[in-house]
Amino acid sequence: MWFKNLVFHRLPKDFSLSTSELESALAARGLKPCGPFEMSCRGWVPVTTGGRAVHTVGQQSMIALGVNEKLLPASIVRQVADERAQVQAQEQGFPVGRKQMRDLRLAVADELRARALTRRRITRAWLDVPSGWFVVDAASIALAETLVETLGETLGSFAPVAIETARSPQAFMAAWLLRGAAPGRFSIDDELELQTADKTKTVIRYVRHPLDGAEIHKHLTTGKYPTRLGLTWNDRVAFVLTDKLQVKRLEFLELGRDAPDAEEVDPAEQFDIDFAVMAGELGQLLCDLTQALAEEGAAGDWGARSGAPGGGRSGVHNGARSGEHSKVA
Numbered sequence: 001m002w003f004k005n006l007v008f009h010r011l012p013k014d015f016s017l018s019t020s021e022l023e024s025a026l027a028a029r030g031l032k033p034c035g036p037f038e039m040s041c042r043g044w045v046p047v048t049t050g051g052r053a054v055h056t057v058g059q060q061s062m063i064a065l066g067v068n069e070k071l072l073p074a075s076i077v078r079q080v081a082d083e084r085a086q087v088q089a090q091e092q093g094f095p096v097g098r099k100q101m102r103d104l105r106l107a108v109a110d111e112l113r114a115r116a117l118t119r120r121r122i123t124r125a126w127l128d129v130p131s132g133w134f135v136v137d138a139a140s141i142a143l144a145e146t147l148v149e150t151l152g153e154t155l156g157s158f159a160p161v162a163i164e165t166a167r168s169p170q171a172f173m174a175a176w177l178l179r180g181a182a183p184g185r186f187s188i189d190d191e192l193e194l195q196t197a198d199k200t201k202t203v204i205r206y207v208r209h210p211l212d213g214a215e216i217h218k219h220l221t222t223g224k225y226p227t228r229l230g231l232t233w234n235d236r237v238a239f240v241l242t243d244k245l246q247v248k249r250l251e252f253l254e255l256g257r258d259a260p261d262a263e264e265v266d267p268a269e270q271f272d273i274d275f276a277v278m279a280g281e282l283g284q285l286l287c288d289l290t291q292a293l294a295e296e297g298a299a300g301d302w303g304a305r306s307g308a309p310g311g312g313r314s315g316v317h318n319g320a321r322s323g324e325h326s327k328v329a
Contacts, residue, residue, distance in 0.1 A: 001274045002255070003126070003137040006247035007144035008286055009160035011127065011134045017155070019056050022063075026053035029154045031066035036114040042067040042150055045122065048271055057272045060279040061127040065147045070116040077112060081105040123147050131283050134160045141244060163245060165293040170243045172293055173226035180212050182231055183292045191230030191240060192216070197223050233285045241289075252281065 017025075030053070031043030045066035047055035055062045081104045085096040088104070096104070123143055126135045136144040152158040165172070176182045177192070192206040204219065220226075227243040238251040265273075 001271055002250070002252060002278055003124070003135070003282070004248075004250050005137060005139045006135050006250065006282070006286075007138050007141055008133060008135045008245075008247070009148075009162060011129065011132045012159055012161060015129070015158075019054055019061060022061070022155075023052060023054045025154050026063060029150075031068065034068050034070055034118060037110065038070070039072070039113065040067060040069045042146070044150075044154070047124065048268065055271075055275070057275050057279070059128075059130050060275065061129070062124055062275060063127070063151075064122050064124045065150055067121045067123070067146070068118050069121065070113060070118050072109070072112055072116040077105055077109050080112065081108045084108065125151075126279065126282075128279060128283055131287070133283065133286060135282065135286070139248070141246070163290055163293070165245070165290075166295060168243070169241065169245050169293065170225040170227070173229045173241065173243075174220050177211060177216055177226065177229070178220055183295070184288050185234040186288070186292065187232045187235075188212075189230030189232055189238060191228070192226060193228035194219050194224040195227050197225060203227075233288065237281055237285055245293075247289075252278070 026044040029043050031045050032041060034041045043066060044053050045064050046052055047062050047064045053063065081101070084104055085101055088100070089096050123146070124137045125147055126133070126137070128135070136147050138144040138147070148158065148160060176188060180188075182188050188211055190206070190208050190211060192209075192211050194204045194206075196202045204224065206216075225243075228248075229241050230238070231241055232238045232253070236252070236254050238249075238253060240248045242248060
């Protein structure tokens, strides 16, 4: 249940659907099996097994988009088509031509598509209507955009608002590193990814490595900019912030401490408890993060000095061994 990656926006200011209205709209577009000639289809699924399309705890709601995708590798289509082309060439006494081969591949694809295995992917989103947050648990912006697009089609209109930042996330992360401290209740961890601003796009990664040394400062002042930075909020939630304003690899540090025996808690009740805790923690984290990124002076003039991209005002959607760093061209 715990979200691992966040692509976060603000809910539209005119969003006024009640839970029951949202439930009715999602239920009307439930996920169905793919048709014989469809490679994929999408629709809403219950958040929990046997549950509803909108799972609500207090004023917090969660929804889940299901996507069915048929598994049909192009290499399999080519293999079957080539085998049939050999048989056809023998029957007709001359090699199969380009048009014949194209028609064979189309016919094979249609035939195999109807029998292909289907994989289901679930993407969840959290709606915090009182605080105005719309958050998708997705590792990529593309997955989040699929959910937003489907929700817009389902409701007729849905346009979450991008987060406005005083400067680019790169500028803020660089300023925090140069200062040796993150603002407010945030602290800098030991993970960092830097990239050069030139056409080589050389990447330098630090994992489990102190980030307060002269080496880091030199990289930042000679044209490299942060694309990922490990942070901890309030000693309770660890994560990686990216230059796309995504929150990745969330880890709830308090999770499991003083937890009740799993056998003593009903699974449905535990889900609600976890959801309430997660919503409370992430709501405060996002509030602090967006406040830190809205402070004009907090990024200093690093963006202008370094030559890195995106130094100005921004509106955003959004392995090494211990003690070592790796350089990847």
